[in-house]
Amino acid sequence: MDVDAYAAAHRGEWQRLELLLKRNRLSGPEADELVALYQRVATHLSVIRSSSPDPALVGRLSALVARARSAVTGTHTPAWRDAARFLTVGFPAAVHASRYWSAGAAAVSLGVAWLIATWVAGSPEVQGAIAAPEEIRRLVEEDFEAYYSSAPAGSFAAQVWTNNAWVAAVCLVSGILIVPVLYVLWANVLNLGIAAGLMASAGRLDLFFGLITPHGLLELTAVFVAAGAGLRLGWTVVDPGPLPRVQAVAACGRATVGMALGLTAVLLVSGVIEAFVTPSGLPTWARVGIGGLAELAFLAYVAVLGRRAVRAGETGDVRVREAGDHAPTAG
Structure with missing residues (x-):
């Protein structure tokens, strides 16, 4: 798989997810979009991990998925x-x-x-x-x-x-x-x-x-x-x-x-x-x-x-x- 082409094809979704995560309040449709993007980007991370040795890209997507997971599921009480x-x-x-x-x-x-x-x-x-x-x-x-x-x-x-x-x-x-x-x-x-x-x-x-x-x-x-x-x-x-x-x-x-x-x-x-x-x-x-x-x-x-x-x-x-x-x- 051409990782560069794969990243270029999905970069827009990653950027959109980052943008939503920066907002303090989301509307109903935006919250639904956040959940959908979180699931997609998690799939992207899995695909890239299995085919790319690029640690920088894997690290970036891992951090993004982790932030999205916290936003979707909420943080656990200590x-x-x-x-x-x-x-x-x-x-x-x-x-x-x-x-x-x-x-x-x-x-x-x-x-x-x-x-x-x-x-x-x-x-x-x-x-x-x-x-x-x-x-x-x-x-x-x-x-x-x-x-x-x-x-x-x-x-x-x-x-x-x-x-x-x-x-x-x-x-x-x-x-x-x-x-x-x-x-x-x-x-x-x-x-x-x-x-x-x-x-x-x-x-x-x-x-x-x-x-x-x-x-x-x-x-x-x-x-x-x-x-x-x-x-x-x-x-x-x-x-x-x-x-x-x-x-x-x-x-x-x-x-x-x-x-x-x-x-x-x-x-x-x-x-x-x-x-x-x-x-x-x-x-x-x-x-x-x-x-x-x-x-x-x-x-x-x-x-x-x-x-x-x-x-x-x-x-x-x-x-x-x-x-x-x-x-x-x-x-």
């Missing part, structure tokens, strides 16, 4: 802006939108845990079925407290964080099936109730709350938030509301799965408290106070930013241009 929007709008909106489900999961779970603890504490037969008397004695007198200092703080925090993040992710991702979420809640409630019951039967309930409260407030809140969001997603399958079922589940699913990143950060804070504050030599009131402040900070964050975002029409879903198009449906 990643830090996406992260900031997620933390100030998307995540708190998603948590706030599922608050009733999360509160329900928390109320039922804590109620069942209290019943289990009462049953275990008041029944020697149940305690005997759980473990041998010597094992229970070692648990309440040594192992329960020693667990929090059983590994170096850094590695212990990483282990706790990974485990809790996995639990939250299971609730969020498998929420559409409902049953896995109920299983996770039951496993947590059972462990919590049995531990509280055994400690209460030995008269060490003060130690139990002194160790579990600093990190447990935020940790359990994150688990209940994940469970509530997962159950809400599962119920959307049953009752999609005014939207078509596929569209409703897709929107709720994107918001729910997106919460995993935010809850991972929350559980990181909880894991740090569990590794560095819970086993520390601080007095009980100080350790519990740190956990209480972390919990209040998270609740205030959701209440303020989440309510504001929801009132502005946010749901925690991705923005419209990122969600894709939907086929029109009869109302």
Whole structure:
């Protein structure tokens, strides 16, 4: 192919594209012309790249096509802006939108845990079925407290964080099936109730709350938030509301799965408290106070930013241009 002749034949289109790119405002026909020229010049660049060794011409057309692509598709928001929007709008909106489900999961779970603890504490037969008397004695007198200092703080925090993040992710991702979420809640409630019951039967309930409260407030809140969001997603399958079922589940699913990143950060804070504050030599009131402040900070964050975002029409879903198009449906 004669590259010079090819360039001469299409130079007018290149110049016209450059002219349109220099304008701040375009009319409707000019915008259509810009898109058409962008597609043509991109084809020209492909042809010249495959047949011409001229780097100057290839470089000029590459720059022109890149400028046209930005004009046609728009520039992408910097990643830090996406992260900031997620933390100030998307995540708190998603948590706030599922608050009733999360509160329900928390109320039922804590109620069942209290019943289990009462049953275990008041029944020697149940305690005997759980473990041998010597094992229970070692648990309440040594192992329960020693667990929090059983590994170096850094590695212990990483282990706790990974485990809790996995639990939250299971609730969020498998929420559409409902049953896995109920299983996770039951496993947590059972462990919590049995531990509280055994400690209460030995008269060490003060130690139990002194160790579990600093990190447990935020940790359990994150688990209940994940469970509530997962159950809400599962119920959307049953009752999609005014939207078509596929569209409703897709929107709720994107918001729910997106919460995993935010809850991972929350559980990181909880894991740090569990590794560095819970086993520390601080007095009980100080350790519990740190956990209480972390919990209040998270609740205030959701209440303020989440309510504001929801009132502005946010749901925690991705923005419209990122969600894709939907086929029109009869109302």
